[in-house]
Amino acid sequence: MLIRLDPRSAEPIFEQIVFAVKAALARGTASPGEKLPSVRELARDLAINPNTVVRAYEQLERDGVVVRRQGSGCFLTDRGSELGLAQRRRQLQDLLRRAATDAFHLGFTAEDVRAAMEQSLDQVQFDKNEKETQ
Amino acid sequence: MLIRLDPRSAEPIFEQIVFAVKAALARGTASPGEKLPSVRELARDLAINPNTVVRAYEQLERDGVVVRRQGSGCFLTDRGSELGLAQRRRQLQDLLRRAATDAFHLGFTAEDVRAAMEQSLDQVQFDKNEKETQ
Amino acid sequence: MLIRLDPRSAEPIFEQIVFAVKAALARGTASPGEKLPSVRELARDLAINPNTVVRAYEQLERDGVVVRRQGSGCFLTDRGSELGLAQRRRQLQDLLRRAATDAFHLGFTAEDVRAAMEQSLDQVQFDKNEKETQ
Amino acid sequence: MLIRLDPRSAEPIFEQIVFAVKAALARGTASPGEKLPSVRELARDLAINPNTVVRAYEQLERDGVVVRRQGSGCFLTDRGSELGLAQRRRQLQDLLRRAATDAFHLGFTAEDVRAAMEQSLDQVQFDKNEKETQ
DNA sequence: GTGGTCTAGACCACA
DNA sequence: GTGGTCTAGACCACG
Numbered sequence: 001m002l003i004r005l006d007p008r009s010a011e012p013i014f015e016q017i018v019f020a021v022k023a024a025l026a027r028g029t030a031s032p033g034e035k036l037p038s039v040r041e042l043a044r045d046l047a048i049n050p051n052t053v054v055r056a057y058e059q060l061e062r063d064g065v066v067v068r069r070q071g072s073g074c075f076l077t078d079r080g081s082e083l084g085l086a087q088r089r090r091q092l093q094d095l096l097r098r099a100a101t102d103a104f105h106l107g108f109t110a111e112d113v114r115a116a117m118e119q120s121l122d123q124v125q126f127d128k129n130e131k132e133t134q
Numbered sequence: 135m136l137i138r139l140d141p142r143s144a145e146p147i148f149e150q151i152v153f154a155v156k157a158a159l160a161r162g163t164a165s166p167g168e169k170l171p172s173v174r175e176l177a178r179d180l181a182i183n184p185n186t187v188v189r190a191y192e193q194l195e196r197d198g199v200v201v202r203r204q205g206s207g208c209f210l211t212d213r214g215s216e217l218g219l220a221q222r223r224r225q226l227q228d229l230l231r232r233a234a235t236d237a238f239h240l241g242f243t244a245e246d247v248r249a250a251m252e253q254s255l256d257q258v259q260f261d262k263n264e265k266e267t268q
Numbered sequence: 269m270l271i272r273l274d275p276r277s278a279e280p281i282f283e284q285i286v287f288a289v290k291a292a293l294a295r296g297t298a299s300p301g302e303k304l305p306s307v308r309e310l311a312r313d314l315a316i317n318p319n320t321v322v323r324a325y326e327q328l329e330r331d332g333v334v335v336r337r338q339g340s341g342c343f344l345t346d347r348g349s350e351l352g353l354a355q356r357r358r359q360l361q362d363l364l365r366r367a368a369t370d371a372f373h374l375g376f377t378a379e380d381v382r383a384a385m386e387q388s389l390d391q392v393q394f395d396k397n398e399k400e401t402q
Numbered sequence: 403m404l405i406r407l408d409p410r411s412a413e414p415i416f417e418q419i420v421f422a423v424k425a426a427l428a429r430g431t432a433s434p435g436e437k438l439p440s441v442r443e444l445a446r447d448l449a450i451n452p453n454t455v456v457r458a459y460e461q462l463e464r465d466g467v468v469v470r471r472q473g474s475g476c477f478l479t480d481r482g483s484e485l486g487l488a489q490r491r492r493q494l495q496d497l498l499r500r501a502a503t504d505a506f507h508l509g510f511t512a513e514d515v516r517a518a519m520e521q522s523l524d525q526v527q528f529d530k531n532e533k534e535t536q
Numbered sequence: 537g538t539g540g541t542c543t544a545g546a547c548c549a550c551a
Numbered sequence: 552g553t554g555g556t557c558t559a560g561a562c563c564a565c566g
Contacts, residue, residue: 104156124238
């Protein structure tokens with residue numbers, strides 16, 4: 001899996017890693033079962049401290065995206081979120097309310113947002129989720 | 135303008151204020167030209183440190199949402215973002231890519247996201263933006 | 269809140285802290301809204317590295333037991349677990365299956381376990397949970 | 403004896419084996435005197451490193467659950483714990499205090515815990531222990 | 537003052 | 552080799 005950092009971004013390094021992994025899974029670029037680079041390896045590749053990678057992997061484990069197994073490595077999983085439906089619905093609403101508000105303040109119209117959202121949705125492999133109706 | 139804080143949120147207080155103001159504008163609850171409460175007044179109402187309110191107002195000014203006039207107060211503006219179209223489009227795409235990715239990892243389907251997004255768009259008064267086509 | 273470490277325990281320090289806080293809440297010794305000692309303060313009191321305390325507080329936040337607010341501190345919350353009911357039921361069963369198995373291998377009888385469990389349940393203030401029937 | 407691993411668990415493999423053996427004994431699925439699969443055999447069946455099986459068997463021997471006899475294999479024993487009663491009682495209390503605290507934080511009531519515990523106790527063959535009253 | 541992020545480097549446990 | 556824990560100490564962001 002290819003992970004690149006934007007050193008100019010205000011986003012913390014470990015969060016950039018977290019998002020990169022989640023995005024790869026969402027795009028279908030990476031698949032459950034796949035092994036992530038080892039902590040030391042990724043740290044070397046990105047020229048950052050191993051602890052920063054550890055933090056990212058910890059966060060991903062919390063989010064149910066990976067499992068870390070001592071001695072063998074860090075693997076993508078297909079567990080998905082274990083939050084209750086109500087929690088998840090609330091998070092989704094929050095997420096989109098933010099996005100809509102920000103888009104408004106960027107000067108876009110509702111139609112602009114719909115179009116751009118369709119584009120983003122197209123890049124995500126929702127097929128897996130389609131099966132288990134909400 | 136009514137601003138409420140969520141003490142259980144991990145979001146910094148000043149950001150909660152920034153978002154509350156932007157959201158009020160987006161919903162149409164507040165209108166350009168309107169005067170925001172004074173720093174001291176809002177700090178007292180929310181029982182927070184005045185410096186925190188100052189920080190929020192500074193951020194809002196940076197975002198082009200308010201103008202602060204020495205001695206008379208802080209006013210909502212309708213200038214909107216001053217960024218170039220290209221940069222704003224990039225921000226919009228970024229925004230929605232994040233949202234789509236997060237929604238995926240929450241276990242939702244594309245249809246779920248569309249529906250929830252429509253709901254959010256309904257709550258935002260895009261009319262003002264509709265005029266100046268992008 | 270009083271937190272003590274057992275230096276002879278094999279349990280990681282940060283986990284000892286996590287359990288101590290959860291136990292205090294469960295016993296009713298501490299209550300939601302209460303402020304935990306600051307990272308630096310607790311680190312000094314326990315003569316450990318601040319990062320170790322940070323780790324414990326991170327874990328507690330993940331578990332929905334505390335909120336950490338930058339600049340103001342770490343507070344006990346009453347959010348409780350946000351996992352789905354199925355998840356929580358599974359965890360409970362797992363927990364008790366382990367306990368029962370371990371008790372068996374310690375040479376105790378079912379009646380011994382029941383009695384000891386009643387004692388433990390008595391020390392936990394389940395009243396809060398009683399309200400929201402499962 | 404059937405031993406299965408959960409590859410999605412964060413629990414170390416050797417501990418999963420240890421627990422599986424203890425659980426089989428507790429459920430009555432396996433009986434004292436029975437021979438465990440050889441290190442090589444089990445390693446092959448589970449597709450894991452033989453050293454990991456060795457480690458599990460060592461742990462089981464330390465726990466008094468098996469005896470390993472040079473050249474002939476590893477056998478389940480009925481010796482049980484060799485700890486003093488006081489120490490065992492302390493361990494039992496610790497165990498259950500943890501369980502009760504965790505159950506509380508999962509949002510369950512005392513009655514929920516009692517019911518789930520009964521279910522777990524039912525799956526354990528305590529009869530053997532009943533004889534030697536504590 | 538508070539917590540948040542990152543680096544550097546040690547030592548241990550697991551496979 | 553892998554990840555897990557802990558220490559030490561830097562600098563930044565929030566209130």
